[in-house]
Amino acid sequence: MTRKKIILIIIAIILLFGGSFFAYRKFFQKKEAVPVEKNYFEINDEASGIYFRVGKKFERMPARDLQSKNPNFIYGFSAKDDASVNCFVSQTKREKEGQMTVGNLRDGVFLQLQKIDANAKIDSAEVIEIGENSNKGAKLEMSYTEGKKIPMLQWEVVGITAKTATFAFCTSPKAVLDLYKEDFNLFLDSVRIK
DSSP: OOHHHHHHHHHHHHHHHHHHHHHHHHHTSOOOOOOOOOSEEEEEETTTTEEEEEETTEEEOOHHHHHHHOTTEEEEEEETTEEEEEEEEEEEEOSSOSOOOHHHHHHHHHHHHHTTOTTOEEEEEEEEEOBSTTOEEEEEEEEEEETTTEEEEEEEEEEEOSSEEEEEEEEEEGGGHHHHHHHHHHHHHHOEEO
16 A cells, blocks of 8 residues: 555544544533523522512612602512512511411401502402411402503512511503513512511
8 A cells, every 4th residue: 555545544544533532422422411590589588587589570679769669668679671560578567466367468458459449359369378387378469450540460478477567569550461470470479488
């Protein structure tokens, strides 16, 4: 054989083995797990005894805006693309310790909404577990009209401890609920109080 043929054969063997090695690494080796980015933020506020998740479609409201809405609001979030869609966490100290039923919680929340619209209604209500030691709370879906013009929805979770009452709720015009339903459920279903 001539020297040229030997060199071509060696180059062909190198290319064959090199290509095989590359193909093996690309197609048959285990792929490393790519970390999945969460589509929500987690808030674990030990001082207030509350944990929840809020979707990344929302941004946190500045403290001064939040306090101007209600001095008991400790967290507030507004949809990035629609300022009429909001979620809040409010907490108040309980004046009296003692038994309070889930029915009392439901009725108290609904009475507050009726101050905005006397014709407000409860679309659904259920008992939920909201904290440690099988702490029960209420989850409500309510509807009302704002300014006698805009049909609104307010979905809310409420629970109590011996010292505090915690309210987490989202409000939205009824017309855009489908765009935020998943985010509302993420927020409200994740609320835990201590």
